[in-house]
Amino acid sequence: MTFSEKNDKIKAKSDNNKHLSDNLSKGGVNLRKYWVLVGNFGSGKSELALNMAVNFAGQGSCTLVDLDVVNPYFRTSERGDVLDKAGVELISPPYALKKIEIMSISPRVYAAFAPGEGNVIFDVGGDNIGAVALGQYKGHFDAVPPEELNVLLVVNPMRPLAADATLTKSLMRKIEAVSRLSVTGLVNNSNLAGQTGLEHLLRGYEVVRELSQMTGVPVWGTCAEAELLAEFERHAEENGLEREYIGRAYPIEIMMHRSWDKFLKEGL
Numbered sequence: 001m002t003f004s005e006k007n008d009k010i011k012a013k014s015d016n017n018k019h020l021s022d023n024l025s026k027g028g029v030n031l032r033k034y035w036v037l038v039g040n041f042g043s044g045k046s047e048l049a050l051n052m053a054v055n056f057a058g059q060g061s062c063t064l065v066d067l068d069v070v071n072p073y074f075r076t077s078e079r080g081d082v083l084d085k086a087g088v089e090l091i092s093p094p095y096a097l098k099k100i101e102i103m104s105i106s107p108r109v110y111a112a113f114a115p116g117e118g119n120v121i122f123d124v125g126g127d128n129i130g131a132v133a134l135g136q137y138k139g140h141f142d143a144v145p146p147e148e149l150n151v152l153l154v155v156n157p158m159r160p161l162a163a164d165a166t167l168t169k170s171l172m173r174k175i176e177a178v179s180r181l182s183v184t185g186l187v188n189n190s191n192l193a194g195q196t197g198l199e200h201l202l203r204g205y206e207v208v209r210e211l212s213q214m215t216g217v218p219v220w221g222t223c224a225e226a227e228l229l230a231e232f233e234r235h236a237e238e239n240g241l242e243r244e245y246i247g248r249a250y251p252i253e254i255m256m257h258r259s260w261d262k263f264l265k266e267g268l
Helices: 004-025 045-057 075-087 107-113 127-142 165-179 198-215 226-239 260-266
Strands: 035-041 062-067 089-091 120-125 147-156 187-188 219-224 246-249
Touching: 004 062, 035 045, 035 127, 035 165, 045 062, 045 120, 062 107, 075 089, 107 127, 107 198, 120 127, 120 147, 127 165, 147 165, 147 198, 165 198, 187 198, 198 219, 198 226, 219 226, 226 246
Parallel strands: 035 120, 035 147, 062 089, 062 120, 147 187, 187 219, 219 246
Antiparallel strands: none
């Protein structure tokens, strides 16, 4: 089968699944809650997506859509073992983790909009480039009741494009423009991987506070490993940090472990 024929076949499946989704939407009730995670490269979207998926699966049905078509290395599909054990349904690009450099979107994504229950998480590629992939689903997102659609901008000011509120606002507007979705919540996920300390979360607090004041978008939450998050909470209480700009304290477990030596020798 030629590459062109494969593309035609994928498109045909996509059209069929879209038709199925449209028909189901007319005849059933969709009780799902949707979470779309966007942000800059290195913001920690995939880490948060994994943690949310595992947590939601413990409460009921959960589907995780790996919509990252720009970064083949840091992606939620890598932890399919963890997701499978937790009972999370994973929808990933057809060629994910196959050592084939063809970034494409699975036609199964349309099934995530069919009537059902539970939570659906979209882990989107970094920056406005990765968010372009969301645009094609605008009609489906428009059909989701506003109260059931959460578009979270994951902010890590330790990365250049989100170093301050002005830069982050510019990135947010670009993401909104190409995705055709409005950000509904901000997430302070300030980190430097294993070197993350209290000072980084405090820096994130200042950035999301200023960004929230500039845009009117509320702060959904603050993320970090449990011990560090508890330290941040104590500091916040002792120093009068505004709860409005902390949001919920959301502890995460680091699941996206990296071995650069292994990657250089073996690839993905």
